[in-house]
Amino acid sequence: MKKLLKHISPLAPDDSGACSVLYEMGGITVICDAGGCAGNVCGFDEPRWSEKPSALFSAGLRDMDAILGRDDRLVEKLTKCCEQVDGRFTAIVGTPVPAVIATDYKALKRMAEKKTGLPCITVPTDGTRLYDCGEERAYMALFEEFAVKRHEVKKGRAAVIGATPLDTGFLRADKLIGNVRAMGLDEVVCIGLDSGLEEVENISSAEKLIVISPAGIRPAGYLHEKFGTEVIYAYPCLPEEVVSECKKLRGKKVLIIHEQMAANALRELIEEDNQADCATFFMAEESLSKPGDIKIAGEDDLREKTAQRGYEVIVADKFFSRALGGFEGQWIDFPHNAASGRLRQ
Amino acid sequence: MREAFYITAKDLSARGPENIPGELQSAKHMIYSSPATLDFNSPGAKGFGVKRAGLAVPGSVMLLVAPGCCGRNTALLNELGYSERFFYLLLDDTDIVTGRHLTKIPAACEEICEELGDKPSAIMICITCVDALLGTDMERVCRKCEEKTGVPAVPAYMYALTREKRLPPMAAVRKSVYSLLRPQARKSNECALMGYFAPMEDGCEIYELLRKAGIKKIHELGRCRTFEEYSMISRANFSLVLNPEARYAAQDMQDRLGIPFIEMVRLYRLDKIRNQYRLLGQAIGAELDDGEYYEKARRTVEDFREKYKALTFAVGESLNADSFELALSLLSFGFKVSEIYGTVGERNFVFVRKLAELSPDTRIFSNLSPTMMNYERRTGIDAVIGADAGYYHKDLPCVQFNDEKQPFGYFGVIKLFTELDKALEGRRERQ
Numbered sequence: 001m002k003k004l005l006k007h008i009s010p011l012a013p014d015d016s017g018a019c020s021v022l023y024e025m026g027g028i029t030v031i032c033d034a035g036g037c038a039g040n041v042c043g044f045d046e047p048r049w050s051e052k053p054s055a056l057f058s059a060g061l062r063d064m065d066a067i068l069g070r071d072d073r074l075v076e077k078l079t080k081c082c083e084q085v086d087g088r089f090t091a092i093v094g095t096p097v098p099a100v101i102a103t104d105y106k107a108l109k110r111m112a113e114k115k116t117g118l119p120c121i122t123v124p125t126d127g128t129r130l131y132d133c134g135e136e137r138a139y140m141a142l143f144e145e146f147a148v149k150r151h152e153v154k155k156g157r158a159a160v161i162g163a164t165p166l167d168t169g170f171l172r173a174d175k176l177i178g179n180v181r182a183m184g185l186d187e188v189v190c191i192g193l194d195s196g197l198e199e200v201e202n203i204s205s206a207e208k209l210i211v212i213s214p215a216g217i218r219p220a221g222y223l224h225e226k227f228g229t230e231v232i233y234a235y236p237c238l239p240e241e242v243v244s245e246c247k248k249l250r251g252k253k254v255l256i257i258h259e260q261m262a263a264n265a266l267r268e269l270i271e272e273d274n275q276a277d278c279a280t281f282f283m284a285e286e287s288l289s290k291p292g293d294i295k296i297a298g299e300d301d302l303r304e305k306t307a308q309r310g311y312e313v314i315v316a317d318k319f320f321s322r323a324l325g326g327f328e329g330q331w332i333d334f335p336h337n338a339a340s341g342r343l344r345q
Numbered sequence: 346m347r348e349a350f351y352i353t354a355k356d357l358s359a360r361g362p363e364n365i366p367g368e369l370q371s372a373k374h375m376i377y378s379s380p381a382t383l384d385f386n387s388p389g390a391k392g393f394g395v396k397r398a399g400l401a402v403p404g405s406v407m408l409l410v411a412p413g414c415c416g417r418n419t420a421l422l423n424e425l426g427y428s429e430r431f432f433y434l435l436l437d438d439t440d441i442v443t444g445r446h447l448t449k450i451p452a453a454c455e456e457i458c459e460e461l462g463d464k465p466s467a468i469m470i471c472i473t474c475v476d477a478l479l480g481t482d483m484e485r486v487c488r489k490c491e492e493k494t495g496v497p498a499v500p501a502y503m504y505a506l507t508r509e510k511r512l513p514p515m516a517a518v519r520k521s522v523y524s525l526l527r528p529q530a531r532k533s534n535e536c537a538l539m540g541y542f543a544p545m546e547d548g549c550e551i552y553e554l555l556r557k558a559g560i561k562k563i564h565e566l567g568r569c570r571t572f573e574e575y576s577m578i579s580r581a582n583f584s585l586v587l588n589p590e591a592r593y594a595a596q597d598m599q600d601r602l603g604i605p606f607i608e609m610v611r612l613y614r615l616d617k618i619r620n621q622y623r624l625l626g627q628a629i630g631a632e633l634d635d636g637e638y639y640e641k642a643r644r645t646v647e648d649f650r651e652k653y654k655a656l657t658f659a660v661g662e663s664l665n666a667d668s669f670e671l672a673l674s675l676l677s678f679g680f681k682v683s684e685i686y687g688t689v690g691e692r693n694f695v696f697v698r699k700l701a702e703l704s705p706d707t708r709i710f711s712n713l714s715p716t717m718m719n720y721e722r723r724t725g726i727d728a729v730i731g732a733d734a735g736y737y738h739k740d741l742p743c744v745q746f747n748d749e750k751q752p753f754g755y756f757g758v759i760k761l762f763t764e765l766d767k768a769l770e771g772r773r774e775r776q
């Protein structure tokens with residue numbers, strides 16, 4: 001059955017992705033849920049939770065709030081919260097509950113802005129999609145609301161889009177910034193990682209936008225259209241141990257499972273000596289794909305395609321190994337936080 | 346930015362249970378999922394939430410029928426060895442609006458049974474807020490699954506939306522896990538302890554007291570290793586309900602299986618524990634001689650008091666106690682309690698009234714209030730009890746007191762003070 005998971009647990013959902021982008025923005029973020037979704041985010045998908053405090057709350061919806069569509073109560077709670085906690089804006093992140101009752105996010109935004117006096121962004125995630133979809137929506141909402149002013153472009157300044165802990169496994173931006181600097185850029189910010197709303201507001205001053213995950217493609221395209229900023233696709237943070245293991249491969253048929261840009265970056269390093277395909281459960285931009293690449297539809301799909309094509313090496317988070325129980329070739333562990341929840345140093 | 350909200354015991358008592366400030370009522374404000382209180386908001390993540398609790402029946406498996414977001418943190422349970430017992434039927438955006446996923450559940454159960462080879466003892470079908478809103482008749486779906494697979498299917502309702510209702514998720518799941526018991530001849534010298542998913546601490550005196558009263562077999566869900574052992578629970582002559590969340594399950598067992606139940610409460614005040622055992626003895630027609638255990642607990646507290654003199658505590662709620670009752674017991678032992686992080690309701694307001702008499706200035710905070718983001722210590726505290734209290738006071742000696750094995754009675758008191766002694770002793774050594 002296509003949507004039945006028998007060996008792995010669910011991957012990071014869209015609401016987690018949205019929260020991951022908004023986490024360090026200095027706003028008051030409300031997950032529009034009964035409590036469980038916020039628990040999943042704070043207790044699992046947001047590793048910064050115990051290190052960097054953020055005004056991230058659950059709306060604490062109850063059945064009658066949902067059945068009667070009591071948006072006014074939600075806004076009332078939000079207004080009260082704004083009196084208690086500092087925030088430059090408010091953000092409302094969707095979950096399955098507002099999806100079932102067809103919450104009108106535009107109305108919610110208007111109501112919240114009127115009552116709180118703060119800008120409000122809404123991210124209509126529903127918990128059924130994957131994290132990158134939520135990230136994309138959150139970046140779009142942020143840029144549309146706050147990346148408004150055209151600043152003078154500073155040569156050598158770059159903004160990285162798509163670098164959340166879910167994508168990279170990093171809690172801090174320093175390593176990633178160092179690697180982007182090595183690309184010849186001297187002033188680098190990672191949007192949403194060790195940076196806040198100011199960097200979003202000033203993003204038009206960047207000479208280049210470095211997009212490191214498919215979640216950043218559409219938002220970067222939006223900024224390119226608006227400000228003419230150059231967009232570069234790259235993944236300058238492959239784990240050294242994975243690269244070093246993969247570089248030993250010769251003449252192998254390799255399958256790399258990760259988010260598309262990470263997988264592509266690794267393929268570039270090894271495809272001269274090997275035949276490598278990339279596979280992903282997440283977004284797959286057609287223009288960045290090669291023939292033979294796989295958009296995985298589910299656990300069974302992954303197992304079938306892997307068996308059919310006779311791969312000798314799989315480079316993927318070991319989290320997926322249970323789904324490929326019969327695989328007898330070599331496995332190189334390539335952690336992906338959005339799958340296993342594992343972080344990098 | 347506002348200071349963390351608190352109210353003194355005296356002021357709260359004066360307001361009464363019908364006038365509790367909004368900041369202490371979770372339905373009246375946004376919920377702060379502080380690292381201290383994740384187990385409130387994420388009952389699947391820590392300890393025994395609905396998902397893990399649903400698997401308390403030996404040999405059972407769980408099918409979580411939900412959007413991916415509801416099952417995400419189940420990965421945490423993989424580390425505890427549950428990875429082969431969880432299955433997920435993921436819902437898409439059409440499913441959550443139309444409910445078309447319901448027709449797929451029996452086939453999913455069949456596929457799980459094929460995958461497992463050996464049939465499980467039961468399939469717990471866990472559903473979430475989506476089906477709460479769709480009004481899904483899960484009993485009916487479970488019957489279809491049972492027809493298709495020949496394996497009992499039981500609903501487990503992870504309805505966070507109904508947390509404050511008459512039947513909250515953790516009470517409903519208790520009914521679910523006992524629902525597979527079938528009527529059989531009851532044995533007059535057997536009883537069941539109900540309330541927790543993990544067993545009670547081995548040293549709890551309640552085992553010995555019951556044995557001395559003629560009970561030869563004490564059934565406990567958390568100690569059942571096979572489905573056969575689990576099935577024997579319905580031989581119990583009576584149940585002892587040690588956690589009010591098990592009341593509904595016990596009521597159901599009384600109605601279906603004819604097993605009556607007696608409710609007890611976890612207490613830390615020695616005189617109250619003694620009184621409760623006396624009443625239990627009366628109910629089962631036996632005199633329970635608890636003198637030896639009472640003395641041991643009294644001596645433990647006295648020695649501790651002698652060693653550390655007058656200490657001031659902060660008490661949290663992520664612990665195996667009612668925060669307010671535990672605070673009262675500390676006061677009764679001659680200590681001070683300057684702060685409590687807890688949830689007040691009608692159920693425990695009686696303790697608040699007593700607190701107001703004994704320690705009117707004790708500050709009561711709600712862990713769930715957004716203002717707790719701004720919490721700073723403003724009272725003198727020597728040691729803290731509870732994982733949440735430990736989060737707020739990382740620099741102070743802390744006893745988390747939230748092990749899965751459950752303390753009870755005099756044993757609980759002894760365990761608490763033994764652990765406090767260890768924590769305070771450790772601090773002395775570091776100094």
